[in-house]
Amino acid sequence: MNHDKPARYNLLVKNRPGELLKLTKFLSDAEMDVSALRIANFGASASIEFVAPRACVLPAGFRKNRIE
């Protein structure tokens, strides 16, 4: 698997302060830059869509960081 190949992720989170922080902390700790980031809120929920490298590493990290 090519770990450098970018992948697009779409997370559904609660629409409240601090949700993006969980993601940016993970990405910053892993020294990953996002090449695109988009947040939209819809009532009680918000979607965070982003493109990041080394995509295969990310899902485990999200679970670890409890990003819903």
Place this chain on the structure above:
Amino acid sequence: MHRPMITQYNVEFPNKPGMHAKLTRLLISRRIDFKSMVTARVGDKTMIQFLAPKNDALRDQLKEMGISVREELIFQLDMPHRHRELHKLAKTLAEKGINILSLYSVVEGDNMRIVLAVDQPANAVALIERLGYNPDYAIYD
């Protein structure tokens, strides 16, 4: 030449056949240069968020069509395209209980341009200035 500032529209209407088509027909017929459209279905409602030049006539017409409209103040900033910078921004806003309502980004060379809507824009802009960035409410096409 006067150019209208960009605003964020949040529109909401019942999940009924034809409503989405009515909205897009209106935007096209009025030659609205909309961008970054995101659509979501929440329960029995459809919610659409997009950026477009501020247009009071558009807002009034949407309301006449039975479409709920909310406009949100947006501002932009440029920051170095590094993960630490994005984290610093997210951390600063979260620590003050500021909720990000929407965020758009584009990478331009070594910088990332971010357009933000938050629930406390004045507080957010002041905090971001203290981080050393130059947030700006004036966003044009």
